[in-house]
Amino acid sequence: MATALPVTSAQPRRAGAAGILLLLAIAYGLVPLVGTSYLFEAILTPFLALALAGLGLNLLTGYAGLLSLGSAAFMAVGAYAAFNLSLRLPGLPLPATILLAGLIAASAGVIAGLPALRLRGFYLAVSTLAVQFFVAWALNRIGWLSNDSPSGIIDAPRLVIAGLSFDDARGRYLFSLTIVALLTVLAWRLVRSPTGRNLVAIRDHETAARIVGVKVARTKLLAFALSSFIVGIAGVLWAFAYLRTVEPAGFNLDRSFQILFIVIIGGLGTLRGAFLGAGFMVVLPLLLSRLGTALLGDGFDTGTLEMVQRIVLGTLIVAVLIREPAGLAALLDRAFRRLSPRS
Amino acid sequence: MVAGDEDILAVEGLSLSFGGAVAFAEIDLSVAAGEIHAIIGPNGAGKSSLINAITGLYAPQAGRLRIGDARFARVPARRLAELGVARTFQNLALFKSLSVVENVLSGLANVQRAGLTAQLLGLSAARREATEHRARAESVIDFLQLGMFRGRAAGSLPYGLQKRVELARALVANPRLLLLDEPMAGMSAAEKAEMSGFVLAAREMLGTAIVLIEHDIGVVMRLSDRITVLDHGRRIATGTPHEIQANPAVIAAYLGAEDDPENEAKAA
Amino acid sequence: MSPDLAFLVEVVVGGLLSGVMYALVAIGFVLIYKTSGVLNFAQGAMVLFAALTFVSLIERGLPFPAALAATLAVMVVVGLTIERAVLRPLVNQPPITLFMATLGVAYVIEGAAQLAWGTQVHALDLGIDDTPFDVAGVLVSRFDLFAAALAGLMVALLTLFFRFTRTGLAFRAVAEDPLAALNAGLRLPRIWSAVWIASGIVALVAGLLWGARLGVQFSLSLVVLKALPVLVLGGFDSIAGAIVAGLIVGAAEKLAEVYLGPFIGGGIEGWIAYVAALAFLLIKPSGLFGQRSVERV
Numbered sequence: 047m048a049t050a051l052p053v054t055s056a057q058p059r060r061a062g063a064a065g066i067l068l069l070l071a072i073a074y075g076l077v078p079l080v081g082t083s084y085l086f087e088a089i090l091t092p093f094l095a096l097a098l099a100g101l102g103l104n105l106l107t108g109y110a111g112l113l114s115l116g117s118a119a120f121m122a123v124g125a126y127a128a129f130n131l132s133l134r135l136p137g138l139p140l141p142a143t144i145l146l147a148g149l150i151a152a153s154a155g156v157i158a159g160l161p162a163l164r165l166r167g168f169y170l171a172v173s174t175l176a177v178q179f180f181v182a183w184a185l186n187r188i189g190w191l192s193n194d195s196p197s198g199i200i201d202a203p204r205l206v207i208a209g210l211s212f213d214d215a216r217g218r219y220l221f222s223l224t225i226v227a228l229l230t231v232l233a234w235r236l237v238r239s240p241t242g243r244n245l246v247a248i249r250d251h252e253t254a255a256r257i258v259g260v261k262v263a264r265t266k267l268l269a270f271a272l273s274s275f276i277v278g279i280a281g282v283l284w285a286f287a288y289l290r291t292v293e294p295a296g297f298n299l300d301r302s303f304q305i306l307f308i309v310i311i312g313g314l315g316t317l318r319g320a321f322l323g324a325g326f327m328v329v330l331p332l333l334l335s336r337l338g339t340a341l342l343g344d345g346f347d348t349g350t351l352e353m354v355q356r357i358v359l360g361t362l363i364v365a366v367l368i369r370e371p372a373g374l375a376a377l378l379d380r381a382f383r384r385l386s387p388r389s
Numbered sequence: 390m391v392a393g394d395e396d397i398l399a400v401e402g403l404s405l406s407f408g409g410a411v412a413f414a415e416i417d418l419s420v421a422a423g424e425i426h427a428i429i430g431p432n433g434a435g436k437s438s439l440i441n442a443i444t445g446l447y448a449p450q451a452g453r454l455r456i457g458d459a460r461f462a463r464v465p466a467r468r469l470a471e472l473g474v475a476r477t478f479q480n481l482a483l484f485k486s487l488s489v490v491e492n493v494l495s496g497l498a499n500v501q502r503a504g505l506t507a508q509l510l511g512l513s514a515a516r517r518e519a520t521e522h523r524a525r526a527e528s529v530i531d532f533l534q535l536g537m538f539r540g541r542a543a544g545s546l547p548y549g550l551q552k553r554v555e556l557a558r559a560l561v562a563n564p565r566l567l568l569l570d571e572p573m574a575g576m577s578a579a580e581k582a583e584m585s586g587f588v589l590a591a592r593e594m595l596g597t598a599i600v601l602i603e604h605d606i607g608v609v610m611r612l613s614d615r616i617t618v619l620d621h622g623r624r625i626a627t628g629t630p631h632e633i634q635a636n637p638a639v640i641a642a643y644l645g646a647e648d649d650p651e652n653e654a655k656a657a
Numbered sequence: 658m659s660p661d662l663a664f665l666v667e668v669v670v671g672g673l674l675s676g677v678m679y680a681l682v683a684i685g686f687v688l689i690y691k692t693s694g695v696l697n698f699a700q701g702a703m704v705l706f707a708a709l710t711f712v713s714l715i716e717r718g719l720p721f722p723a724a725l726a727a728t729l730a731v732m733v734v735v736g737l738t739i740e741r742a743v744l745r746p747l748v749n750q751p752p753i754t755l756f757m758a759t760l761g762v763a764y765v766i767e768g769a770a771q772l773a774w775g776t777q778v779h780a781l782d783l784g785i786d787d788t789p790f791d792v793a794g795v796l797v798s799r800f801d802l803f804a805a806a807l808a809g810l811m812v813a814l815l816t817l818f819f820r821f822t823r824t825g826l827a828f829r830a831v832a833e834d835p836l837a838a839l840n841a842g843l844r845l846p847r848i849w850s851a852v853w854i855a856s857g858i859v860a861l862v863a864g865l866l867w868g869a870r871l872g873v874q875f876s877l878s879l880v881v882l883k884a885l886p887v888l889v890l891g892g893f894d895s896i897a898g899a900i901v902a903g904l905i906v907g908a909a910e911k912l913a914e915v916y917l918g919p920f921i922g923g924g925i926e927g928w929i930a931y932v933a934a935l936a937f938l939l940i941k942p943s944g945l946f947g948q949r950s951v952e953r954v
Contacts, residue, residue, distance in 0.1 A: 111753065113753050113756070113757075161935055161938075161939065164938075164939050165935075165938060165939075167752055167753065168696045168752070168756065168893060169889060169935075169938060171756070172885050172886070172888075172889050172931065172934075172935070173931070173935050175882070175885065175931060176928055176931035176932055176935055179882075179927045179928035179931060180928045180931075180932070182927070183924055183925065183927055183928055186924070187921075187924065232509060235508070235509045235511070236508075236509060239505075239508035239509065239515075240494070240498070240501050240503070240508060240519070240522075241505050241508055243487065243491050243494065243495055244495070244498060246484060246486060246487055246491075247484045247487065247495050247498070250483070250484040250485050250486055250487065251482045251483065251484055251485075253446065253466075253482065254478065254482035254483070254484070255484070255495070255498070256466050256467050257444060257466060257469055257470065257475075257476060258470055258475070258495055258496050258497075258498045258499065258558065258562070259467070259469070259470030259471065259498040259499025259500075259501075259562075260495070260498040261467070262467065268505070299882075303760065303764075306757070306760070310757055315486065349776060350772065352768075353768040353769075353771050353772040353776075354768065354772065355768070356764045356765070356767055356768030357764070357765050357768035357769055357772070359761070359764050360760075360761040360762060360763065360764030360765035360766075360767075360768065361761070361765055362761070363757065363758065363760065363761030363764070364742075364743050364758050364761040364762060364765070367747065367750075367754055367757060367758045367761070368743075368746045368747060368758075371750075371754065
């Protein structure tokens with residue numbers, strides 16, 4: 047099945063590297079100095095967690111063309127794995143806990159991806175839904191997973207690395223930022239490697255990929271593993287750095303769709319897309335609620351906001367798919383090109 | 390030429406049907422090392438199906454295949470590259486969103502050895518391999534005069550160039566056997582001449598045996614060492630261009646097909 | 658009949674009857690998938706929208722037939738609008754893109770339905786007595802029987818439509834081979850419009866039945882999730898498959914819940930159908946009746 051999802055890696059840009067360094071300098075240098083705890087807690091930390099989840103899903107759906115509707119389940123596996131590791135292996139350093147949680151999520155991803163060896167397209171999407179429902183069920187029913195807490199709610203442990211505490215709002219932001227930056231570098235190396243090329247080859251033309259000797263089955267499972275690894279760690283951030291207290295219902299199907307929407311709106315098959323989409327997803331409700339209150343006054347309650355948000359999101363998804371399948375990333379690239387004098 | 394051990398490809402009594410519809414039946418075909426062997430015949434004669442069966446995309450119901458020393462009832466498509474076989478497709482099968490260079494590099498997927506960790510960490514083994522593969526890809530790109538387009542997304546190129554990129558992707562692995570399914574369909578006379586030149590040069594430089602499906606009889610006559618003619622899924626003749634031109638069965642098949650304006654246009 | 662056996666039969670019959678309702682939703686999918694290769698995730702939202710519109714009109718004092726006619730008209734418009742505004746511009750896009758677009762459509766419809774009609778749960782009374790009655794020692798719900806009969810009627814009507822009308826025959830030609838149908842001069846857009854209208858009507862019937870059963874509320878749109886395993890099992894492109902698979906899933910789900918549930922904890926109906934359908938699919942990739950498609954290269 048050939049798809050027309052574009053990848054912009056065809057035109058590597060030097061200027062990009064400088065831009066990224068600048069962004070990192072701002073994120074590490076400027077933001078922690080001037081940010082308020084509202085900015086860290088309500089905007090930046092959820093943005094980072096969602097962006098990371100989007101990044102993971104994008105490897106699978108954007109690059110390898112394998113649609114997953116179960117991202118939230120892999121987030122949940124990561125979060126609950128990290129919770130259990132820190133609970134049951136108290137001596138384990140936090141970075142090791144996170145790494146192991148990611149690996150557990152990756153194994154779950156491989157299991158979920160096994161049907162991909164026989165099934166395609168929608169059948170595969172449906173099988174990821176099965177994972178979504180199974181994980182939700184398991185977390186609710188198997189008390190051990192949440193240390194027998196009622197309705198599966200878990201609390202995050204303290205965030206301490208080598209004696210350094212990251213428990214306040216700014217600390218949790220920096221903690222998330224560091225993990226996201228590291229994994230983004232990893233993903234960036236991946237998509238530019240021969241393996242990354244194989245992912246896109248399978249998406250663009252599976253038969254041709256098989257004929258030139260791409261190990262299709264192995265590569266698909268690898269895509270599931272890598273994607274779930276990253277999404278699982280995003281789940282850890284969501285639970286440990288952002289919410290601090292989570293329940294299984296926080297990782298429901300709506301969350302999976304949210305991650306998918308981040309990837310579609312931001313740009314399928316681009317790493318930037320995950321960040322742009324996540325930023326949009328975090329800012330949209332804030333914007334809508336301001337706008338709604340300005341226009342309607344008190345009549346604009348949270349229920350209305352949620353409905354309006356659904357309509358806006360749905361409309362945007364359709365509009366993006368029709369008008370700009372490469373999402374915000376492509377829009378931004380075009381704007382950038384128009385501004386720069388060369389070419 | 391007689392079928393012998395030096396043949397790179399030997400097809401014996403191969404038959405394929407979809408449901409009740411026969412695609413081809415009891416086909417024998419042998420291709421010697423370094424030979425250019427054309428398969429011609431009217432539309433629906435079973436040419437593409439034959440190539441798809443040889444490359445393992447279709448499962449033939451009867452017959453046997455030999456590629457090099459390996460014998461099969463059905464060729465596993467995933468082992469083709471390893472067997473030294475490459476192909477192009479009738480309808481383009483490029484990785485549309487990858488650049489020209491990346492498409493050509495993907496033709497080396499089978500000889501990719503560096504593991505994922507080495508690639509991600511940029512270990513020297515991975516770097517060395519990447520440099521070596523890039524050099525191979527660039528030399529094929531130069532050979533096929535695709536240098537100007539190396540960074541462009543393959544899907545954004547005009548049709549004729551895409552066909553050429555597909556040839557480059559197939560050639561980069563130095564295959565022993567190359568199957569070209571209508572590499573010149575829809576091309577202008579000038580483009581066809583250019584492509585013919587590439588096909589001949591590829592055989593010259595790499596010693597690759599080439600199976601060629603082509604509708605343009607002029608091109609076929611110029612390029613081929615031997616020609617096999619299919620009609621309604623049956624092999625009606627095999628021989629040198631000279632023999633084929635004089636073969637009464639072939640003439641009858643082509644004259645019989647002349648009512649079909651589409652064939653006439655393509656054969657002209 | 659021994660009480661154990663009677664109970665077993667009761668469970669199976671109950672499962673089969675709810676399976677009919679799954680099949681009804683699944684048929685809505687199949688109609689669209691067969692003609693345009695779109696897996697319409699918005700089918701569930703359409704079910705919700707239909708039920709919510711109907712019940713709101715009734716609550717505003719419209720008589721039953723008028724509310725039914727008005728909702729029917731609304732669903733026709735909804736179906737046509739989706740086809741024109743969303744699917745038509747995306748023609749020739751990969752199936753995965755089309756699917757994601759219908760996901761967007763589902764969000765729009767769900768938001769709009771609740772914005773327009775509110776989020777509270779509405780009771781929907783179709784005037785059918787839901788007292789169980791006794792058939793040879795087995796208790797059967799009157800409502801379930803009615804629902805099954807209505808779903809059966811729906812299927813019969815659709816079958817007649819596709820066998821004997823011009824548009825229906827064209828539909829089948831398109832489903833067989835879209836390219837050939839196009840070459841033969843069939844007007845694809847007209848057929849697409851027709852199937853979207855048809856699936857709007859199927860959504861209405863499903864919405865009324867499911868709404869009467871579960872109450873009209875947001876969770877109605879989740880019937881789409883019940884229909885997916887049915888589609889996996891029956892094949893996305895087979896109406897017969899949807900019906901048989903609906904029955905199998907309905908019965909298997911009830912059996913698993915009653916006999917398996919106590920051992921591995923309740924609530925397994927959320928995923929057991931998926932796992933079972935996928936397991937079956939791994940053994941027989943084309944589903945119950947679907948044809949194995951030949952890879953075109």
